[in-house]
Amino acid sequence: MAVLVGASSSALAQGQPALNSAVANANTIGVISGGADGTYIRIAADLANVLDGDDMRILPIIGRGSLQNLRDIMFLRGVDIGIVQMDAREQLKAENLQNYAVNKLRYIARLYNEEIHVLASREISDLRQLDGKKVNIDKNGSGTNLTARILFDKLGIKPEFTTFDQGSSYERLKAGEIQALIVQDPMNMGYLAVKTMLAHIAKETVEKVIDTGSKAVNKENMESAEIKALLTPDLKSYLDE
Helix, strand or coil: CCCCCCCCHHHHHCCCCCCCHHHHHHCEEEEECCCCCCHHHHHHHHHHHHHCCCCCEEEEECCCCHHHHHHHHHHCCCCCEECCCCCHHHHHHHCCCHHHHHHHCCCCCCCCECCCEEEECCCCCCHHHHCCCEEECCCCCCHHHHHHHHHHHHHCCCCEEECCCHHHHHHHHHHCCCCEEEECCHHHHHHHHHHHHHHHHCCCCCCCCCECCCCCEECCCCCCHHHHHHHCCCHHHHHCC
8 A cells, every 4th residue: 555654843943863854855956857658757756766775866757848847947846957959948038037047057968859759641742831721839838839939930931839738739630630730759768868978977978969869750651550659659668667
């Protein structure tokens, strides 16, 4: 049986044990990541599995997208570092937080370059054909959402954006409810992120540009084993379960 446990105020008022809160928090790092079904929470969990120990605690925290992660690092108690897409910086300008962020945030390490994948119905052969079409770009505030908006804006293409979660958007593409969706490669991104972070911690030289790969996907090949592994990876095979 699993239960939720919290510290009572009366217990806190009594004499503290040898392991007090100051000692427990001295080397504890809160890592804000992504949603429960996203890539970043897996990266944070992998970092905790490798680095967490008696001398340092790593506490992965479920986040609400790259933009909110930046806000949380700046303002939320218990959040020390975070995993974000750099495109989220663009939105800080719109919220008049850029100058504050310059003084409050510090760059730690580059993990990898994120590739995006455009999945579309078979009749779409050029991004310009998505002008006015329904394109799913993941939930508001997510890194995929922010990057897709910037990408299409710079290309001068104006799709009708939808913000369904990635799990349901695959079925909507098959059903013809949307004409395209933007996705990323979560497993390879997670692997490269942890590998690069560990190399950085060990003071090894890491590459400035790390390619996570890209795929062109349409209705014709979206049912292939390769593309299904990209959209719905088999976590058990990675976790040796």
